[in-house]
Amino acid sequence: MNPFIRLENVSMLYGNNGVSAAALRGVSLSIDAGEYAVITGESGAGKSTLLTILGGLQVPSSGTVLMKGVDLSSLSADRLADFRRETIGFIFQAYHLLPYLTARENVMVPMSPLRTGAREKASLADGLLSSVGLSGKEERLPSELSGGECQRVAIARALVHDPSVLLADEPTGNLDSATGEQILDLFSGLHKAGKTVLMVTHNRGNLMRATRSIRLHDGLVAEDRG
Amino acid sequence: MNIRKLAWKNLFRRKSRAVFTGLGIFLGIGTFVAIASLTAQMEQAVRDKLDRYGANILVTPRTEDLSLGFGDIALGGTQVAHSRLTTADEKAIRGIGMKERLRSVVPFFMTAADASGKNLVWMGMPGTEIATARPWWKFTGAPFGEKGEVVLGSEAAAALDKGPGGTVTSKGKTFRVAGVLHPTGEKEDGMVIASIADVRSLAGSPVGVTFFEVAALCKDCPVEDIVAQIGDALPGARVSAIRQVVESRKAAVDQFRKLGLGVSAIVLAIGGLMVFVTVMGSVQERTKEIGVLRAVGFRRKAILSLLFWETGWVSLLSSVSGALVGVAAAMLAAPLFGVEMAEAAFFPAILGVAIGMALGLLGTIPPARRAAALSPTEAIRSL
Ligand SMILES: Nc1ncnc2c1ncn2[C@@H]1O[C@H](COP(=O)(O)OP(=O)(O)O)[C@@H](O)[C@H]1O
Ligand SMILES: [Mg+2]
Numbered sequence: 200m201n202p203f204i205r206l207e208n209v210s211m212l213y214g215n216n217g218v219s220a221a222a223l224r225g226v227s228l229s230i231d232a233g234e235y236a237v238i239t240g241e242s243g244a245g246k247s248t249l250l251t252i253l254g255g256l257q258v259p260s261s262g263t264v265l266m267k268g269v270d271l272s273s274l275s276a277d278r279l280a281d282f283r284r285e286t287i288g289f290i291f292q293a294y295h296l297l298p299y300l301t302a303r304e305n306v307m308v309p310m311s312p313l314r315t316g317a318r319e320k321a322s323l324a325d326g327l328l329s330s331v332g333l334s335g336k337e338e339r340l341p342s343e344l345s346g347g348e349c350q351r352v353a354i355a356r357a358l359v360h361d362p363s364v365l366l367a368d369e370p371t372g373n374l375d376s377a378t379g380e381q382i383l384d385l386f387s388g389l390h391k392a393g394k395t396v397l398m399v400t401h402n403r404g405n406l407m408r409a410t411r412s413i414r415l416h417d418g419l420v421a422e423d424r425g
Numbered sequence: 426m427n428i429r430k431l432a433w434k435n436l437f438r439r440k441s442r443a444v445f446t447g448l449g450i451f452l453g454i455g456t457f458v459a460i461a462s463l464t465a466q467m468e469q470a471v472r473d474k475l476d477r478y479g480a481n482i483l484v485t486p487r488t489e490d491l492s493l494g495f496g497d498i499a500l501g502g503t504q505v506a507h508s509r510l511t512t513a514d515e516k517a518i519r520g521i522g523m524k525e526r527l528r529s530v531v532p533f534f535m536t537a538a539d540a541s542g543k544n545l546v547w548m549g550m551p552g553t554e555i556a557t558a559r560p561w562w563k564f565t566g567a568p569f570g571e572k573g574e575v576v577l578g579s580e581a582a583a584a585l586d587k588g589p590g591g592t593v594t595s596k597g598k599t600f601r602v603a604g605v606l607h608p609t610g611e612k613e614d615g616m617v618i619a620s621i622a623d624v625r626s627l628a629g630s631p632v633g634v635t636f637f638e639v640a641a642l643c644k645d646c647p648v649e650d651i652v653a654q655i656g657d658a659l660p661g662a663r664v665s666a667i668r669q670v671v672e673s674r675k676a677a678v679d680q681f682r683k684l685g686l687g688v689s690a691i692v693l694a695i696g697g698l699m700v701f702v703t704v705m706g707s708v709q710e711r712t713k714e715i716g717v718l719r720a721v722g723f724r725r726k727a728i729l730s731l732l733f734w735e736t737g738w739v740s741l742l743s744s745v746s747g748a749l750v751g752v753a754a755a756m757l758a759a760p761l762f763g764v765e766m767a768e769a770a771f772f773p774a775i776l777g778v779a780i781g782m783a784l785g786l787l788g789t790i791p792p793a794r795r796a797a798a799l800s801p802t803e804a805i806r807s808l
Contacts, residue, residue: 256720257800276797277724284722295717295805299438300431307426309721320426356721 202229203395204253204364209262211248211418222248223259224418230397230411232363235390237406238399240415246399247368249415253397254289254366255279266364284309288357290367294349296341296356302328302348303337306355327355331385347378354385365389367398383408428727432734442707446736447743449703453696454744454781458751460692461773463758464685470764471681475674476528480558480638480667482652484518486510487663510634514659518637521654523647528640531558534621535635536628541585541593546616549624558638565589566604572623574603578614582606593617596627689773697784700744704736704788708796715796716804725797729789736789737782744781748774 211223222245230236238246251257252264255271264271267286274282283289296305306324313320328337331351341349350370357365367386371379379402387408390396398405406412414422426434436443486509510532518530534549550558555568562568566589569576575593577585582605587593591602600619608614625631641651648666656664715728723731752774796804 251802254720257802277726280719280722280724283720289720291805295720297435297714297717299435304426304431304434308431308718309723311426311428311431312723312727317426360722 203232203234203267204228204230205263205265206253207263207265209249209252209259209264211245211252211257212260221418223252225262226415226418226420228413228420228423230395232395233390233393234411235386235396235409236398236411236413237409238397238413238415239401239406240421244415245418246415250366250368250397250399253364254287255283256289284360286362286364288354288360288362288365290350290353290357290365290370292369292372294341294346294353294373296349296352298341301338301340302333302344302352302355305341305352306359309356309359323359324355327358328352330358331355332381345378346374347381350374350382351385354382354389358389362394364395364397367396369399369401371400371402380404428731429734432731432738436735436738442710443739446703446707447739450700450740450743450781450785451747451750453699453747454777455747455751455754457689457693457696457780458748458773458777459754459758461685461689461776462752462755462770463762463764464681464689465770465773466755466759466764466768467762468678468681468685469768470759470762472674472678475677476640476642480529480531480640481648481670481674482639482641482655483665483667484510484514484637484639484655484659485635485663485665487661509661510637510659511632512634513632514634514662515637517658518639518655521651521658523641523651523654526642526647526651528642529554529557529638531638531640532621532634533636533638534624534628534630534633536624536630538624538627539595540581540617541587541595543584545581545584546612547595547624547627548613548616548618549621550618552620557640562609563607564604565607566602569603569619572620573598573600575600575617575619575623576604576606577602578606578616578618579608580615581617584615598623598627693780697780700740700781700784701788704740704785705792708732708736708789708792712792712796712799712804712807715793716799716801716807719797719801719804728797729793732789732793733786736785740782740785741778744778744785747781748777751777 206226206228209223209226210221212219212221214220226245226249238249240246252259253266255274258272269282271279271282297308300308303321303324306327307320310320310323325337328334331354333348333351333355336344336348341352344352350373354370365386370386371382374382383402383405386396386398390408398409410425412422412424413420512532515530515532519527521527531550531554536547536549537544538547540547552569552571555562564576577587577593582588585593587602589602589604593600593602600623606613606618625633639651639655641648652664652666656662718728718731752769752771756769799807
């Protein structure tokens with residue numbers, strides 16, 4: 200069977216005015232559906248770069264990214280956007296919620312270009328918010344929520360289109376360890392529910408939850424344990 | 426929630442930002458509309474003032490030898506007394522198709538008659554029309570107000586050695602000198618000016634008219650058409666436009682219009698730039714948010730339509746309010762610029778709103794395209 204996600208010799212060079220730095224230097228990797236992979240490595244190792252390339256948020260300088268058999272580099276910008284919406288849920292360290300929208304509205308954002316009725320959208324959002332433990336806080340603005348709660352909103356937003364892959368870049372990086380544990384519990388639950396999870400983390404304890412651990416060093420895979 | 430609501434919420438919940446963008450558009454469009462309305466009003470005022478300044482059409486009997494000027498008429502007074510124009514002709518003139526363009530039709534009656542022993546030309550006109558037909562006249566004393574009063578031209582006064590309060594006799598009647606006309610450089614300096622009824626009775630011609638002075642409103646200056654219509658109404662009369670008057674008015678108004686257009690164009694360029702720059706800035710500011718929206722699956726078209734809704738709302742509200750305030754400001758400022766009865770000029774307001782909308786939307790495109798061309802990662806990193 201073809202692997203669910205496959206990277207072939209992926210390199211990423213940043214900067215095009217003479218000085219260019221290689222963030223990834225020929226990474227090849229296969230990830231199967233239903234894995235919970237944790238990506239570690241020191242700062243600057245290329246973890247975020249790898250994750251954004253996997254999420255179709257940027258294209259590599261060279262190499263191929265295949266997901267569900269689709270070559271992401273072959274997609275137009277709009278097809279790539281559709282692919283992100285349908286297949287991938289991305290969770291950022293800094294949440295990246297829209298500050299002027301309530302929790303419910305933030306969760307509804309990915310649905311706003313769609314023609315679905317407003318009520319349907321709202322009830323879907325409320326269901327997701329309750330599944331991440333935020334019942335009763337639907338009307339709060341991000342500024343009225345704690346960091347952990349904001350990250351829960353961001354996770355609910357990532358789940359709107361029921362993606363098969365969740366990509367999370369240090370989702371607990373801004374949270375205290377107790378709050379971080381609760382967020383990781385959420386991811387474990389999502390993994391058990393069948394999602395493929397790829398998470399960049401510094402959290403050692405997180406390795407226990409994962410089915411796979413990948414360590415990057417200087418733009419290369421230094422260690423890969425299944 | 427849909428794109429439109431998302432746009433509205435962004436505007437509504439980030440009011441200060443929306444207000445700042447709106448303010449740029451408001452000021453740009455408001456200034457343009459104010460200046461453009463004001464110059465339009467001033468142009469109208471210049472036109473009105475010129476229209477108020479004397480006649481531009483002369484109606485004389487065709488049968489007269491028209492090489493005769495006032496001076497010749499003075500010599501041949503009896504000729505004038507047999508003028509074929511009468512008071513009935515005034516009705517005909519006032520009945521033409523373009524009658525609403527006629528500001529005044531003033532009959533004059535001239536005759537040569539004795540004045541305290543000297544043979545002088547008497548000029549009769551309705552006393553009520555002095556301000557209309559001869560607005561430049563200045564008097565020592567007063568203009569003639571009623572029957573039995575006269576005004577003496579400056580030379581006539583000197584010849585008769587009379588001043589205000591004196592009397593002039595003619596054909597057994599006594600007239601009180603109400604005032605003396607300051608020198609005008611025209612023939613009337615040597616005349617006795619009195620109410621048309623008095624001069625007619627001196628000549629024994631109760632309905633005679635020597636000539637009519639017609640003042641036609643000069644908007645677009647359709648003077649030739651008016652001349653033709655009066656000519657049709659009075660086949661026996663010679664109707665001619667006083668070309669010099671018509672042309673110089675046209676030139677003055679045209680000059681003013683060019684000035685107004687020039688100033689408006691400059692203000693429009695500045696105001697338009699202001700709209701463009703503020704909108705561009707406000708979209709640029711949102712590059713990071715655009716990256717987030719792209720990351721959650723917005724197509725570029727969805728981003729554009731979101732931004733268009735946002736700038737569309739802001740441009741509409743702020744350019745409409747800018748235009749309204751601009752019109753109001755022009756109305757308030759008008760008296761300071763010599764416009765007495767300011768009429769709201771709506772064309773600049775409509776133009777202003779259209780330009781505000783167009784530039785607001787146009788200003789959205791470059792930064793939106795730039796943001797959409799970035800990968801979501803780059804957009805999110807940008808600050
Ligand atoms: N947009 C960028 N422009 C230039 N250099 C970048 C950019 N993003 C990352 N880098 C560089 O690439 C390397 C890897 O970055 P990153 O993937 O963010 O590492 P990590 O997430 O492991 O800390 C670092 O040296 C970083 O400075
Ligand atoms: Mg990182």
